Amino acid sequence: MQKNPLGKLLSTALMLTSVSATAIAGLPKTVEVDRGKVEAFCNENNPEWREAQTIEGVDIQESLRCSPDNPYSIAAEVKGTNNLSMEALMNTHYAMDGIIKKNDMDGDGDPDLIIIKLEVAELNGHSPDFKGVVPTFDIAPGIQPAMWVFAPKSRGMATNSFVGVDANPLLRAPSPVIRVEQGDTIWIQLENTHYFPHTIHLHGVDHPFVDVAGEGNDGVPQSSDKFVLPGQSKTYEIRPRTAGSFAYHCHVQTHVHLAMGLVGMFVVEENRPNNWVQTFNVGAGQVRHPSKAILEEYDSEYDLHYHAMDKELNSIVQRYNDPRLIAKKMNREYDMTESTEDYHTLNGRSFPYTLRESIIVTEPDKNLKLRVFNSTGEQLAMHTHGHKATITHYDGIEHNPAAQITRDIYDIAPAQRNDLKINTTDDGFHSYGEGIWIFHDHREKGITTNGMNPGGNVSALVYKKYLNEIGMPKAIGESSENLFTKAFQRRQVPVWQNIDEWNSLGEVDISGYVAPEASKAMEAETNSDSKVLAGNDEDDSLRNLFFGLFFGLFAYVAFVKREQWIALISSLKGGK
Amino acid sequence: MLKKLFCAAISFALSAPVLAEKEFENHTNMMDHGDGHLMDMTGGMIMGQNTDTLPGGCDRVAATKEITVHAGHKYAKKFPGRMYAFDVQEYQFEPCTKLTINFINDDSVRHQWMMHGLPKYLYPKGMFHMEVTGPGKISGTLIFPPGDKTYLVHCDIAQHMEKGMKGQLKIGKGSGDLPSIPGVTPYVIQDDYWDKTSVNDERDDEYVADPVEPTVKAVKAPIVENESLFSGLTIVGLAIGLLLAPLLARKFKDMTAAEIVSYLVELAKTGVCMAIKLVKWLMSLVPKK
Numbered sequence: 001m002q003k004n005p006l007g008k009l010l011s012t013a014l015m016l017t018s019v020s021a022t023a024i025a026g027l028p029k030t031v032e033v034d035r036g037k038v039e040a041f042c043n044e045n046n047p048e049w050r051e052a053q054t055i056e057g058v059d060i061q062e063s064l065r066c067s068p069d070n071p072y073s074i075a076a077e078v079k080g081t082n083n084l085s086m087e088a089l090m091n092t093h094y095a096m097d098g099i100i101k102k103n104d105m106d107g108d109g110d111p112d113l114i115i116i117k118l119e120v121a122e123l124n125g126h127s128p129d130f131k132g133v134v135p136t137f138d139i140a141p142g143i144q145p146a147m148w149v150f151a152p153k154s155r156g157m158a159t160n161s162f163v164g165v166d167a168n169p170l171l172r173a174p175s176p177v178i179r180v181e182q183g184d185t186i187w188i189q190l191e192n193t194h195y196f197p198h199t200i201h202l203h204g205v206d207h208p209f210v211d212v213a214g215e216g217n218d219g220v221p222q223s224s225d226k227f228v229l230p231g232q233s234k235t236y237e238i239r240p241r242t243a244g245s246f247a248y249h250c251h252v253q254t255h256v257h258l259a260m261g262l263v264g265m266f267v268v269e270e271n272r273p274n275n276w277v278q279t280f281n282v283g284a285g286q287v288r289h290p291s292k293a294i295l296e297e298y299d300s301e302y303d304l305h306y307h308a309m310d311k312e313l314n315s316i317v318q319r320y321n322d323p324r325l326i327a328k329k330m331n332r333e334y335d336m337t338e339s340t341e342d343y344h345t346l347n348g349r350s351f352p353y354t355l356r357e358s359i360i361v362t363e364p365d366k367n368l369k370l371r372v373f374n375s376t377g378e379q380l381a382m383h384t385h386g387h388k389a390t391i392t393h394y395d396g397i398e399h400n401p402a403a404q405i406t407r408d409i410y411d412i413a414p415a416q417r418n419d420l421k422i423n424t425t426d427d428g429f430h431s432y433g434e435g436i437w438i439f440h441d442h443r444e445k446g447i448t449t450n451g452m453n454p455g456g457n458v459s460a461l462v463y464k465k466y467l468n469e470i471g472m473p474k475a476i477g478e479s480s481e482n483l484f485t486k487a488f489q490r491r492q493v494p495v496w497q498n499i500d501e502w503n504s505l506g507e508v509d510i511s512g513y514v515a516p517e518a519s520k521a522m523e524a525e526t527n528s529d530s531k532v533l534a535g536n537d538e539d540d541s542l543r544n545l546f547f548g549l550f551f552g553l554f555a556y557v558a559f560v561k562r563e564q565w566i567a568l569i570s571s572l573k574g575g576k
Numbered sequence: 577m578l579k580k581l582f583c584a585a586i587s588f589a590l591s592a593p594v595l596a597e598k599e600f601e602n603h604t605n606m607m608d609h610g611d612g613h614l615m616d617m618t619g620g621m622i623m624g625q626n627t628d629t630l631p632g633g634c635d636r637v638a639a640t641k642e643i644t645v646h647a648g649h650k651y652a653k654k655f656p657g658r659m660y661a662f663d664v665q666e667y668q669f670e671p672c673t674k675l676t677i678n679f680i681n682d683d684s685v686r687h688q689w690m691m692h693g694l695p696k697y698l699y700p701k702g703m704f705h706m707e708v709t710g711p712g713k714i715s716g717t718l719i720f721p722p723g724d725k726t727y728l729v730h731c732d733i734a735q736h737m738e739k740g741m742k743g744q745l746k747i748g749k750g751s752g753d754l755p756s757i758p759g760v761t762p763y764v765i766q767d768d769y770w771d772k773t774s775v776n777d778e779r780d781d782e783y784v785a786d787p788v789e790p791t792v793k794a795v796k797a798p799i800v801e802n803e804s805l806f807s808g809l810t811i812v813g814l815a816i817g818l819l820l821a822p823l824l825a826r827k828f829k830d831m832t833a834a835e836i837v838s839y840l841v842e843l844a845k846t847g848v849c850m851a852i853k854l855v856k857w858l859m860s861l862v863p864k865k
Contacts, residue, residue, distance in 0.1 A: 194735070233685060315779070
C-alpha cells in the first residue's frame with residue numbers, strides 16, 4: 001500500500017530510538033500555568049475616607065468606591081492650603097504654598113484671587129542605580145509605562161513612604177483637573193521641576209494673549225512664549241469670562257509631550273455667591289465638592305479623562321538617563337506618524353484598576369453630570385451600557401437645548417470635551433434599571449491593554465444595590481481573579497484557563513512532545529499537495545541524519561589527519 | 577461701576593508683585609511642629625533638626641562645623657548629560673560632629689538636601705531633610721552619630737537625583753563610595769550611546785515590575801521542528817558518525833577509493849535485503865482477515 005515502505009520503516013525505527021518520543025497518536029497535554037499572586041480586588045485605601053463628611057466647614061460628598069480621594073486633600077483644594085489648619089494639611093502631601101486663595105473682591109463670600117502651583121513629574125522613570133523604575137504608578141497590575149504629568153505642588157519625598165518606590169498620591173496620572181470659578185483672577189504658576197522645557201497652553205479657556213507685564217500668556221513657543229526651562233518658573237494670568245469644560249496642556253514638542261501625559265482638564269464653573277470650588281480633582285473621577293451651579297441641576301459630578309499611550313514613545317525615558325539622548329530619541333528619531341497606541345486609560349488607569357477608583361456609583365432617579373475629555377490621538381467612541389445620555393455641551397459650550405441629542409455612543413474628537421447628562425430613572429429609555437453597567441470606548445482596541453482584553457479604558461456605572469461593602473461591584477459573571485495578576489497582564493496565563501472542570505482551553509504543554517508521523521489520508525481523498533508535504537517531512541529527517549553522519553565522519557578524519565592539516569596551513573602561511 | 581474699578585485696581589496692585597521675578601527669600605522664621613520638624617507658609621521645611629541631643633556613643637560634640645551648599649540647574653554645567661546638581665558632591669566630617677547646613681536654592685523651583693540612614697531613635701525615619709523653593713535659603717542643624725559610614729545626600733523630587741542632584745557625606749573614613757555621584761563614580765546602569773535600533777520598533781527589553789516566571793513557559797516554537805539543520809536527528813547522526821568513524825577507518829585502511837565504494841554498495845544491499853526480510857517477517861505476524 002505504501003509507496004516507500006523502506007523509508008517509512010527506517011524513519012519509524014529512528015523515531016522509536018529517540019529518547020523523547022511520546023505516544024504515537026496523542027496531542028500534547030494541557031497544563032495549568034501558575035498565575036502567581038492574585039492581588040486583592042480592592043487595595044483598602046482608608047475606608048473611612050469613603051463616608052460623606054465635613055472637614056473645617058468643607059462639605060465632602062460620599063464616595064463609595066474602593067479607593068476614595070483623601071478628604072483632607074479635598075478640604076485643602078476647596079479652602080486653599082493657606083486657609084486650612086496645619087493639622088489637616090499634615091494629612092495631605094500638599095506644599096504649604098500649593099494653593100493660595102484670598103481676596104473676596106466682590107464681597108460674595110468666596111475668594112477671587114486663586115494662585116495655583118504646578119510642578120512637572122516623571123512617573124515610572126529611569127534610574128541609573130538599579131534595574132527598576134521610580135516613582136512607580138501602575139496603570140494595571142505590573143504595567144508601568146513612563147509618564148509625565150503636571151502635579152500639584154507637593155512637599156517632601158516623591159514616593160509615598162520610605163519603604164517603597166510607589167509615587168506619593170499627588171504624583172499620578174492624569175494631570176489633575178483644575179477647577180476655577182468664572183470671573184476669578186487665576187494665577188497658574190508653572191514650576192518646572194522636570195529636565196526638559198515646558199509651557200502651559202490653556203485650551204479653550206478665556207485668556208489674554210499677553211499678561212499685564214506684556215509677556216506671552218498663550219504657552220506657544222512659536223508665537224508668544226519663551227520656554228520655561230528646567231528649574232525656572234512662569235506665571236500665567238487669566239480671568240475667564242466663559243464657563244465650561246476646557247483643557248490645558250504643554251505646548252512644547254506638543255505631539256510627544258501631550259502623549260506623555262502633560263495634559264489635563266480645566267473646568268470653569270459658573271459664578272455663584274459663596275462658591276468655593278474644588279481647585280484640583282487629583283486623579284479626576286468624582287468631584288466630591290461640586291460647585292453651586294452643578295448642585296442646582298445635578299446630584300453628582302464626574303470628570304472622565306481618556307488618554308492613550310504608545311509604549312515605544314513612553315519607554316524612551318526608561319531606556320536612557322542622559323537628557324540629551326532622550327531628547328534626540330524623542331524629538332528626532334521617534335516618528336509619531338508610525339505610532340500605535342498600546343495603553344488606553346480612564347483617569348490614569350486601565351481595567352481592572354479602573355474599578356477601584358473610576359466607577360460611577362448611583363441610585364435610581366438621580367441626575368449625573370459627566371465631563372468627558374479625550375486626550376488620545378484618535379477619535380473616541382464612548383458607549384454606556386444600560387443608559388442613554390444626553391449631550392448637553394460640546395467643548396464646554398451649551399448645545400441648543402431644543403437640539404440636544406440623546407444616544408448611547410458619544411464620538412469625541414482628540415482634545416474635545418463632551419458634557420453628558422445621565423438620568424437614572426428606570427423608564428426603558430434613559431435607564432434600563434439597576435445593575436452593573438459598564439461604559440467604555442467602542443473602538444475595540446480601546447478595551448485592550450497592549451492589545452490584550454480585558455483591559456483598556458473600561459469602567460462601570462454601578463447602582464448601590466450592586467456595590468459591596470468595600471466598594472467593588474458585586475459582579476455575578478466570571479471571576480476577575482486572573483485580571484488582578486501580573487502574569488495575566490504579561491500574557492502568560494491563558495485567558496480561558498480553568499473555565500471548565502478539565503481546563504479544556506488551557507495551556508498546551510509541549511515539553512517532551514514529539515509529533516507522531518502524520519497519518520496518510522484515505523487514497524480517494526488524498527490530494528497531491530499533502531503527499532508532497534508528507535514526503536518532505538521524511539526527507540528532512542533522513543537528510544538531517546545523513547548530514548549528522550557525514551559531519552561526524554568528517555570530524556573524525558579531520559582529527560586523525562590534524563598533523564597534515566597543520567603542516568598544510570603553516571606551509572601556506574610560510575609561503576606568504 | 578466704582579466698585580468694579582476698585583476691584584480692578586486691587587487686582588492689578590496684587591498681581592504686580594507676583595508676576596515680577598520672585599525675590600530671594602531667607603526662611604528664618606519657621607514654626608516648630610515638634611520632633612525637629614519646622615515649616616513656614618512659603619514652602620520652607622526642615623525635618624530631623626537636632627541641635628542638642630547627642631547620639632548614642634558620642635560623649636561630646638567632637639566639632640562644630642558650618643557649610644553652605646548651593647543647588648540648581650547651573651551647577652550641572654560641569655557635568656555634561658546632567659540637568660541638576662549641588663555645587664559640591666562630597667563631604668567628610670569627624671564622627672559626632674555638629675553640622676549646620678546653609679542650603680541655598682538658586683533655581684525657581686523646589687530642591688531638597690536629604691540624608692538617609694541616620695539612627696532612627698534620634699531622627700524620625702532615619703532622615704534629615706531640608707526643602708526650599710528658590711530663589712531662597714534655609715538653614716538646618718544635626719549631630720552625626722559615631723562610626724565610619726557613607727551617607728547618601730540627594731534631592732528626592734522625581735528625577736532630580738537621577739539627573740545629577742546627588743552627593744555623598746562620609747563620617748570618619750566612610751564606608752566606600754556610592755554610585756552615580758557626578759564627577760566621582762560612574763552609573764551602575766550606563767546609557768547605550770551607540771544604540772542604533774529605531775525607537776519606533778517594538779522591543780522586548782522594556783522594564784517590567786517584579787517579573788513573574790510562569791512555571792510553564794509560553795509556547796514559541798512550532799510543535800514539529802524539522803526546519804533547522806541541527807535537529808535531534810542531526811545529533812543522533814553525529815553521534816553514530818563519531819562512533820563508526822574509527823571502525824570504518826580500520827576497515828578501509830588499505831583499500832582504494834573504488835574498493836571502498838563497492839564495499840559500501842555491498843553493505844547497503846545487505847542492509848536492504850535484511851530490512852525486506854524483516855518486513856516480510858513482520859507482515860507474516862499480522863493475522864490475515
